[in-house]
Amino acid sequence: MSGLISNSVIKRLPRYYRFLGELKALGMTRISSRELSERMGLTASQIRQDLNCFGGFGQQGYGYNIDILQSEIARILGLDTPKSAILIGMGNLGRAVTMHVNFETKGFRIIGLFDNKESLVGQVVKNLPIRSTSTLDEFCRENRPQVAILCIPKNAAADIAQQLVSLGIKGFWNFSHYDIALNYNNVQVENVHFGDSLMTLSYRLNND
């Protein structure tokens, strides 16, 4: 187990985690790979293969204990070891992300908000003051954030990414169209591209 896990498997883990949470909320305590597969629209084989990348969490003749399996997946995902994050760009998008996303339950803790627009500096969002981007160096050297969330336009992203990488940032949650992964190795990047998602939907509406 736990050699090199494929991307396909990794991307299914959060969904397993969510579904197990729902089953728990329903008061269920155990489930077989077959029943879980029917509820999630997968094959039982795939579920067993996926889970066995990380260990044998089930029991023959019984299935899986929902509570245990969910917390194992939480541990695998690292939800129990919070990573500190800063968010750059407090426009509509950055604001919505800050207020709407439940970081704590997903393994993150926001410790700083930044914007280069002086009129926003000092405003408080989710109990954190918006800081000037000019104080980014100082803040990072003092607080050592591990992750940066980029809610800035593409043209600003290249410079900021460069600066952040040199300040020790290890991962990006990237809402900009700047392709960080193409320009830096050794950092983890997770892109959220609204436009790509919409265009995909457009294609399917036209064709399926």
Add this chain to the structure above:
Amino acid sequence: MSGLISNSVIKRLPRYYRFLGELKALGMTRISSRELSERMGLTASQIRQDLNCFGGFGQQGYGYNIDILQSEIARILGLDTPKSAILIGMGNLGRAVTMHVNFETKGFRIIGLFDNKESLVGQVVKNLPIRSTSTLDEFCRENRPQVAILCIPKNAAADIAQQLVSLGIKGFWNFSHYDIALNYNNVQVENVHFGDSLMTLSYRLNND
């Protein structure tokens, strides 16, 4: 060409479209699959295979005309045939999506905003009044929107999705955790799950 296109190919199309736009902005007029592959971090083979799902857009010995290729991809994605959309749920997220996402350039046109919170009804966002969810039936029968954008909590999503499908909605841009695709066939669903994306990043930070 154009038999059944795999999901992997479809999901790469928006990225091709974006990169070609950038090359155009750089003043370039032609590009080979090899050079494009280097810029995008793909193989030249894959690019040629992908494009040939839809037709022969290149020319031997020359490569691809950037302008023509981009507009072909735009046509394939359906960006030139705008689909009408309504957005349900004008909290932080719905507001940010409405204001931040450039729907027009992605093949969509927002024609209605809805929320069930009476205090929001009547407010104007992006030149559209927020309407009461109680007027959804009437609005849909009169305006026949094709797509719904769900920015509502999971517990509200099941009922609204049911209502919208029966009102003729053909596609969902789904920000909720309700699994529409699992419950309805014949509708297209594109999910945006912030939480899943964050957890994936958490995993990679812990392991890579």
Add this chain to the structure above:
DNA sequence: TAGATTGTTAATCGATTAACAATC
């Protein structure tokens, strides 16, 4: 024409599914 690069077929690689022995 010679050089370049596509379109397309064949080979490889990886992911999913099926099957079944192990075992609770």
Add this chain to the structure above:
DNA sequence: TAGATTGTTAATCGATTAACAATC
């Protein structure tokens, strides 16, 4: 013990990469 269901190996399927003849 008998029945159920896992963990795991083998078979299949699909996607990516390599190769090359066609052709601009």
